[in-house]
Amino acid sequence: MNPDVPTGNTGEIIRDYYNYLYSHYLNQIAQKYYIHWDTLLWVALWIFVLVAFFYAYTRWQRHTNQSQEPYPVESYNGYIEESNGPIGTFLTIFFIGMFVWLVILTVMDLLHGQIY
Incomplete structure (x- = not known):
């Protein structure tokens, strides 16, 4: 029998026995973090x-x-529609960036599987 294993039937010895059994796992737990x-x-x-x-x-x-509003409000058959106009530079760059991001994610998922 291993001399390191606590023997006996008191509460303190039983606690020491289970601490010995789980010491392998308890010693590996590290509560360290680094920012x-x-x-x-x-x-x-x-x-x-x-x-x-x-x-x-x-x-x-x-x-x-x-x-002033460059594009007046349009109406068709008496129904007022939203005013139409060109898409701004910011939205164009935003949608291009979103599309490129989608392509990159799709290719990465196909190559490496889904990463959470």
């Missing part, structure tokens, strides 16, 4: 850059576009 400050700073930087760009773009759009 990757460099990653956090890069994310904060890019969020700031994107917000600043979006703010500058909207301010530029507000001051360069005319305040």
Whole structure:
């Protein structure tokens, strides 16, 4: 019999016995964590850059576009429809980015399986 194994029938010895049995698992549990400050700073930087760009773009759009409505409201057979107009640059870039992201995700799922 292994001399490290506690023997006896008191509550304290039984607790020591089960601690011995589960010590292999209990010793592997590590409650350590590390905050990757460099990653956090890069994310904060890019969020700031994107917000600043979006703010500058909207301010530029507000001051360069005319305040009047370039496309009047249309009506067909007495029903008023939404006004039509071209799609802006931001929406075009947004939809292209979403499409590229969808293609990348699809290819990655096909190559590596679905990653959660």
